[in-house]
Amino acid sequence: MHLHTKLYKERNRIKNNDLKYKNYLQILKEELVPAMGCTETIAIAYAAAKAKEALGCTPEKVIVEVSGNIIKNVKSVIVPNTGHLKGIAAATAAGIIAGNPDRKLEVISEVTKEDKQRIKEYLSTYPIEVKLADTPFIFDIQMNAFYKDSFVKVRIVNYHTNIILIEKNGKILYHKETTVSKENGLSSKESLNVEDIIDFANSVKIQDIEDIISRQIEYNSRIAEEGLRNNYGANIGSVLISTYGCDIKVRAKAKSAAGSDARMNGCELPVIIVSGSGNQGMTASLPVIEYANELKVSKEKLYRALVISNLVTIHQKTGIGRLSAYCGAVCAGAGSGAGITYLYDGGYREICHTIVNALSIISGMICDGAKASCAAKIAAAVDAGILGYYMFKEGQQFKGGDGIVKKGIEATISNVGKLAKKGMKQTDKEIIEIMME
Template sequence: MEEALYQNHLAILKKELTVALGCTEPIAIAFVAAKARRVLETEPVSCVVRCSGNIIKNVMGVTVPNSGGQRGIDVAATLGIVGGDPDLELAVLEPVTQAHIDQVKVLLDQGFCRCELVEGVENLYIQVLLTDAQGNTAQVEAREYHSNITQIVKNGRTLQSNGGNRASVQSDGGEKSLLTVKNILEFADCVRMEDVKEVIDRQISYNTAISREGLSGHYGVEAGQVLMSHGGQDDLRIRARAAAAAGSDARMSGCPLPVVINSGSGNQGITITLPVVEYAKHHHVSEEGLRRALVAANLLSVHQKKYIGSLSAYCGAVSAACSAAAGIAYMLGEPFEVICDTITNTIATIGGMVCDGAKSSCATKIATAVDCALNALELAREKHVFQPGEGLVKQDVETTIRSVGRMGCVGMRSTDVEILNIMLEH
């Protein structure tokens, strides 16, 4: 592989696999709010949070970590202002104490924070405006991905602005348009372990830890535990599904353990990681073999999501589970054709699963997506694959990924709006 392409893929991997504490949408709000508080430099007396519909959708149903079990945009923003550290980015709420939580409750009772829906913006859009008692203001905006600060304004003076254009988003994190299934697998073959060991081992460690917490604690509907109680000790596929679901069980219910995300999503990071880890343990795969498989799986998911976007009505568990199964196929030495057919079979089957916000049912959607993807792998091993012209399947895996991505990004826009409208009904 050319060195320039190698470095591009490495940059994408390192940019995507960052640490987040809790569901990334409320955490992103907390991060932007904490950043605004630092810019203001004084105690704010009011806060206005303006968000896109997809942000609202993904905050309504999840517990904000380190909040004492509270939910909501106002909780996330106020907690970020009171106790957040913006230097930690998506781990912004790590320093929060009980005193901060108590202070948040007082401020919310006083009507400190107001939330507004913004239409006609990117799917991922957050703006926080703070005002102090003297009338000083600080406004911070994020677009495109969760920690991408695109504008900072203090007292009407712009301190930072890059317009949120996609070029600026990708300048530090590689060019995703260069990704293909073929060159992702080539990169996984040749990547130097010293270049990825730290980031991949952190993903394995963090995401395994929250999965174990979900399997032992009481979170959500306990999807992972229920799966394990129905044959998980003897069935590898059930263990793979349960491990991924359990991580989401814990995360969506406010478990404060950090996770390593993919495509801006902790659930997707968990879904990519745990099935591959379970199959590696079962088949006694070496540490290096597991790392290379996760390199492939992570980049394959980024490749699919680049067409869909960070947030949409298309459930990200699908691309993540699909990539996990493709990573398993790669790890077990399956040929290129089987890996491609695994991807095609998965997204041609379950590509229509909708995202109706982050909440406890994400765990069962993950379990379903992983099951579908592993079945897709078994079909591919038997040389069965859906053919061009059957639904969204095209002549090769790249155009199939692109066609499903177009459906998820463009075709499901009206679905996304209607989902939000239904969720906002009382």
């Protein structure tokens, strides 16, 4: 091979690595963001706050048109900062009365005691109608706000802050084209793969990720401790510890479950989300943090392990989508298993087998909306991630041809995406019908 050909190839390799580095870093910046409460609930409050802003006054009537998955995820959770109100109408009222749209997924984080009373009064005074939207988008919120002869439409699709339309009195104030299959405005995740994720985690400069990861550790640890200290939901974290003791495997499950119970049941502390989900954000981070404390590893090693857990979770969810009938905690549980494996000095081979084992154990767990039982599902998902690691440590593994498992980690992850996105489509419809009966 000629010298100039070698140099050309080497320059291309360096350039591609640099682009991938920047891409992976940007994915972390976009995905690991703070949110208060169930993210679908907060997306509704955000749409309502934007509608009021465009209208220029408090609407006297609101019609909220949403896709089935939004109904599924908002129906049973408490809207934070509302005095324990539940559902789409409560989230809408909170956004209208006390929302600050500039805060996006923390839109109702600055609610006063007086605001809480005004939210209740608004709900009892003005009609808020909720309709099931006829839409190809799995994630779709359209907020229609009216005052006298004025009306405003605000529409969000695909992900929680992706406003594609603001219209007032028939005049379009803002519009952007979008498609069902693309998350316009976010970095491409097509280049994500487990081997490159591990390479990135090993090579990333700590100063490039310190702010992102340290905030995830701080926020998610705080709400987990709150969940264990106080009475939220089904108190799965406390049940696990009182039943099974304080072994590290129990604590890893209990912390993430407790954070979820607090978040689903009105706790006003923010969390750092992953793939648009606070539950996935806690599942991907808290078990890894707990194991890092147990193993007394360096802060740097913990940061790198969390990079793996977060990106492995995002990688799996890319083929599934933000919302589906497939419980996203499964992906995050496998992600946390990968992060824990890294803490035990596992490399590419060990991490791949951990992920495959975890997905083999628990893929197919349904998502029937955000609610208290999410905490128990998270505990099961984390358990699968931990078992996936210990299985391989003992020389045991699930192999290509075992059910949905194919030879090669990327082929197995692809199969899970097909199962969740295509295979469970009808399951999703049935779940939504059951919940709306």
